[in-house]
Amino acid sequence: MNLNLRNNKVVNAWCMYDWSNSVYNLVITSTIFPVYYSSVTRNFFGGEQVQFLELTITNTVLYSYSISFSFLAIALFSPLLSGIADYGGMKKLFLRIFTYIGAAACITLYFFDGSNIELGIFASIVASIGYSGSLVFYNAFLPEITTSDRYDIVSAKGYAMGYAGSLLLLLFNLISITFPDWFGFANGGAASRFAFLLVGVWWLGFSLIPFHYLPTNPYNRKPAGKLLAHGYKEVRKVFRSLKDLPSMRRYLKAFFFYNMGVQTVMFLAATFGDKELKLPGEKLILTVLIIQVVAVAGSYLFAYVSKVKGNKISLSIMVVIWILVCLGAYFVTSAMQFYVVATVVGLVMGGIQSQSRSAFSKLIPENTIDHASYFSFYDVTEKLSIVIGTFAYGLIEQLTGSMRNSTLALATFFILGLVFLRQTNFNVIRLPKAEEAR
Numbered sequence: 001m002n003l004n005l006r007n008n009k010v011v012n013a014w015c016m017y018d019w020s021n022s023v024y025n026l027v028i029t030s031t032i033f034p035v036y037y038s039s040v041t042r043n044f045f046g047g048e049q050v051q052f053l054e055l056t057i058t059n060t061v062l063y064s065y066s067i068s069f070s071f072l073a074i075a076l077f078s079p080l081l082s083g084i085a086d087y088g089g090m091k092k093l094f095l096r097i098f099t100y101i102g103a104a105a106c107i108t109l110y111f112f113d114g115s116n117i118e119l120g121i122f123a124s125i126v127a128s129i130g131y132s133g134s135l136v137f138y139n140a141f142l143p144e145i146t147t148s149d150r151y152d153i154v155s156a157k158g159y160a161m162g163y164a165g166s167l168l169l170l171l172f173n174l175i176s177i178t179f180p181d182w183f184g185f186a187n188g189g190a191a192s193r194f195a196f197l198l199v200g201v202w203w204l205g206f207s208l209i210p211f212h213y214l215p216t217n218p219y220n221r222k223p224a225g226k227l228l229a230h231g232y233k234e235v236r237k238v239f240r241s242l243k244d245l246p247s248m249r250r251y252l253k254a255f256f257f258y259n260m261g262v263q264t265v266m267f268l269a270a271t272f273g274d275k276e277l278k279l280p281g282e283k284l285i286l287t288v289l290i291i292q293v294v295a296v297a298g299s300y301l302f303a304y305v306s307k308v309k310g311n312k313i314s315l316s317i318m319v320v321i322w323i324l325v326c327l328g329a330y331f332v333t334s335a336m337q338f339y340v341v342a343t344v345v346g347l348v349m350g351g352i353q354s355q356s357r358s359a360f361s362k363l364i365p366e367n368t369i370d371h372a373s374y375f376s377f378y379d380v381t382e383k384l385s386i387v388i389g390t391f392a393y394g395l396i397e398q399l400t401g402s403m404r405n406s407t408l409a410l411a412t413f414f415i416l417g418l419v420f421l422r423q424t425n426f427n428v429i430r431l432p433k434a435e436e437a438r
Contacts, residue, residue, distance in 0.1 A: 009143050013213035015158040017138050019436070020206030021099070022162030022409075023199050024131045028106060029267055032123065034172060036192040037063060040114030052117055060403075064394030066121050067388045070128035074384035075370075078136050082376030083238075085137060089217030092370050095137040097205050102130020106200035110193045116388045118406050121308050140372040141214055155358035156303035157391055159350055160296045167292040169202055174285050191413045239375040241365070247425040248363040252381045254424060260389035260416025261326065261383055261410040262352055264346065270328075272403050273338055273411040283335055287342045294346030303349030311359040311426045316350040319418045326411035330404050362426055388411065 027033065041050050041059045057065075085091045096301045101135040105127035112120035146154045173195040178186045242249055273279040273287060306314040325344055332338050357378075364374045389410070396406040 007145070010213050011147060011157075013152055013210045014138075014141055014145050015056065015154070015161045016206060017095075018158040018162030018212040019135075019165035020203050020210075021047070021102070021131060021134060021138075022166040023163075023202050024102060024106060024127065026166035026170055026288065027173060027195055027199050027294065028109070028124070028127060029357040031170060031285050032177070032192050032195050034063065035110065035284055036189065037120065037124075040112075040189065041117060044114035044117075050117060050378050053170055061394045062121065064390045064397075068129065068391040068394075070125040071132060071386040071390075073125075074129050074132040074136075075380045075387065078133060078379055078383070079373070081133075082136055082140070082372040083377075085140075085322070085372045088290050091137045091140055092211065092214055092216050095214075096207075096211060097133055098130045098133035098137070099204065100130075100195065100429045101133060102127050103200040103204040103207075105130055107197050112193070112196075113189075127247075130385060132379070136376055139357055139378070140375040141352045142357065143371050144215065148362060148366070150356050150426040151358035152306045152355065153301045155361075156299040156350075156354040157357075159430070160299045163295045163350060167289065170285070170289065170292070173198065174289075177285075185428060186283060188338065199236070204261055217407040222431065237296035238370050238377070241368075242377070245365070247361070248360075249364055250420050251360065251424045251426075252377065253380070254417045254420035255360070256381045257413045257420065258316040258352075258386045259356070259385040260320065261322055261417075262349065263386045264389035264393050265322075265325075265383070266349065272407065276403050277332065277335065277338060279335055279338065287338060289434075290339060291346035293344055295350030298347040298350035299354045302355055305351075306355055306358075311355060311362065312421065312424060314355055315352065315359065315421055316400070316418060318352045319414050319421060321348045322352070323414045326407055326414065330408045343408075359426060378391075 036057060042048065045059075048060070049056055050056050073166055081094055105123050108123040109120065109127070112123065114120075118423065128298065142151060142155065159403050173191070175192040176183045176185065176194065179190045180188050183191065184192075185194065231331060273284045279287075302314050302318060305317065321344065325341060325348070328344075329341055332341055360378050362376075364371065368374065391410065393403075393406040396409055397403050400406075
């Protein structure tokens with residue numbers, strides 16, 4: 001076994017992957033692409049209704065459904081890939097593959113101008129698959145690079161670095177979009193397309209640091225025979241172990257529900273501000289800047305709360321705040337009110353993401369080496385929650401004609417998550433002897 005749980009260089013390199021890939025989450029998912037997408041499709045089609053594969057549909061509804069599809073795809077095949085990665089010691093290989101796929105798709109978005117809506121939607125789906133798929137294997141490294149008493153702070157550091165790095169790139173992109181002539185762009189749209197290209201280059205370039213320092217095969221696993229068959233057996237073994245892990249099952253239920261709300265807000269906040277409040281693009285991006293800055297502090301704040309009070313209290317506080325955010329967003333009518341809500345979102349967004357990851361790490365049996373397979377269940381739970389959350393959000397908007405009703409419905413998801421969270425015990429556990437011997 002080749003594990004060094006006190007190597008700060010490896011820990012910092014692991015955190016650098018958050019720095020590298022978070023620009024996708026901010027620029028493509030949350031800010032510039034949603035605003036650009038709404039603008040160019042509205043201009044090309046002359047309104048909110050667009051033609052996609054001979055189907056007439058509202059542009060924001062199509063975007064919601066595309067997000068749902070991408071996460072459904074990754075949820076279907078990531079468990080098997082995780083089993084293969086665990087069996088063959090291939091976590092870093094799969095991390096590389098999904099990174100290359102996601103970065104290439106972001107670069108492809110440079111060619112999306114509204115007239116080729118199929119290209120824009122399909123490239124955004126592939127980019128989402130690359131990003132989401134890479135996180136399965138990235139998260140699984142956490143128990144292999146540090147000790148359990150440092151999970152909270154290391155996870156928080158990763159998210160904080162991600163928010164800081166993505167903020168730097170977003171600031172540059174914001175300046176280039178606001179003053180395109182300074183950089184030789186014809187207009188803000190051209191600068192936006194260049195931003196998508198920069199995301200791919202940034203993501204790929206900074207990923208070379210974790211690719212160099214992260215352990216390649218720390219448990220010295222030597223695969224033999226058919227990888228697909230053994231990968232399936234690996235996942236089945238981990239799945240069977242869940243019956244002996246009631247706290248993990250309860251936590252996954254809690255995470256499933258409250259993550260529906262968290263991720264849906266992250267994905268669709270910009271479109272809400274654009275459509276319901278008619279906020280211009282620069283104000284929407286300013287909103288996300290506020291969220292990013294506050295999120296860095298939120299990551300460390302709730303890591304401290306977790307250290308003092310435990311993960312259950314820390315997560316419960318944040319879920320309650322999220323419920324209040326959803327209720328408050330229903331009544332938002334001005335830019336200033338939107339900024340206030342965004343500030344609160346930033347505070348709990350950084351905290352709930354980092355603490356969710358570290359809390360799950362503590363529920364993984366301490367004597368197992370199948371970290372990718374366990375994290376695949378965490379990842380599938382996350383992705384299915386996004387599928388249902390974003391689909392429900394789009395469906396409610398389509399049925400009622402208002403995103404406000406969709407936002408109000410998110411509070412229900414958080415309430416259910418809180419109920420299951422209060423039933424979860426975060427004490428470190430071991431597998432039964434029969435499972436340990438496998």
